[in-house]
Amino acid sequence: MSHLRQVSILLSLLIVCLTGCSGNIECNSVQTQANEPSESSADGFKGYVVDRKDDSILVVDPAYKDNSANGGDDRYYPAKWFSNAPDPQIGSYVEIWTDGGPENQPYPGQARAETITVSCPANPEGAHLSEADAIRGGLYSSDGEKVRIPVIEDIQFDQDSGMWTIRMRDAMSTTEKQNEIEVKVEDIGLVEQQE
Numbered sequence: 484m485s486h487l488r489q490v491s492i493l494l495s496l497l498i499v500c501l502t503g504c505s506g507n508i509e510c511n512s513v514q515t516q517a518n519e520p521s522e523s524s525a526d527g528f529k530g531y532v533v534d535r536k537d538d539s540i541l542v543v544d545p546a547y548k549d550n551s552a553n554g555g556d557d558r559y560y561p562a563k564w565f566s567n568a569p570d571p572q573i574g575s576y577v578e579i580w581t582d583g584g585p586e587n588q589p590y591p592g593q594a595r596a597e598t599i600t601v602s603c604p605a606n607p608e609g610a611h612l613s614e615a616d617a618i619r620g621g622l623y624s625s626d627g628e629k630v631r632i633p634v635i636e637d638i639q640f641d642q643d644s645g646m647w648t649i650r651m652r653d654a655m656s657t658t659e660k661q662n663e664i665e666v667k668v669e670d671i672g673l674v675e676q677q678e
Contacts, residue, residue, distance in 0.1 A: 527580040527598070528563060532571050533622060533633040540568045541591060542577060543634050543654055560634050560654040562591035568599055574618035576602040591632060591654075609642035611670050621649035621666035630664070631655050645670040 530544035542565060547558040563586075571577050580598045587593040604613035612620070618635055621627045632654035639648045647668040656662040 527578040527600075528561070528565075528594075529578045530561070530576070531618065531633075531635045532573050532575045532577055533635070535573055536564075538569045539564050539566045540571055540573075540577075541632070542579060543591075543632060545634055545636055547634075558656075560632075562632055562654050564591055564593045565596040565599075566593070568596045571599060571601050572615060572619070573622060574615035575604065576615075578602075607640040607642070609645075610640045610647075612647065612668070614638050614640075617647035617668045617670075618649055620647070620668035621651065624666050624668070626664055626666050627651065630662070636663075640670070 534541035
């Protein structure tokens with residue numbers, strides 16, 4: 484049963500990779516062409532794209548805020564749905580500037596993206612998948628799908644085993660140890676070589 488599960492995850496990853504490669508998306512470039520943020524504007528909203536619906540993406544910042552001194556949550560992870568975001572793929576690390584319009588505040592928030600930059604995903608030596616590909620594989624795994632609002636806390640590649648380890652948690656969980664999971668994703672290139 485676990486072999487069937489690995490095959491289905493790998494096929495899902497392959498489909499996502501192939502469809503992601505068909506577009507002309509370049510990293511570290513402006514993705515939504517609008518007004519460039521001015522030099523005086525504040526930093527944009529940064530984080531990983533963890534979900535997508537139509538032209539909207541859910542971005543979660545892995546840097547949490549500790550609001551416990553004010554009676555709030557131990558860990559509050561900023562998260563927002565951004566509309567007007569047709570290009571960034573799930574797993575990408577992005578920075579987004581909004582159009583300045585009103586933002587809806589129920590968690591996760593909602594805003595309209597004006598400018599989006601996508602960081603180039605790391606591709607460690609010996610890896611066939613990029614970090615973004617491995618994150619997608621982890622999010623699409625059975626363990627990853629159980630997380631309501633995924634926070635990507637860490638991603639590591641072990642060249643010797645050909646395995647990616649994605650450490651994530653649910654942003655809806657407010658305590659340090661609650662709902663932390665590790666997902667293993669086999670590097671697809673090594674799987675092809677083994678068969």
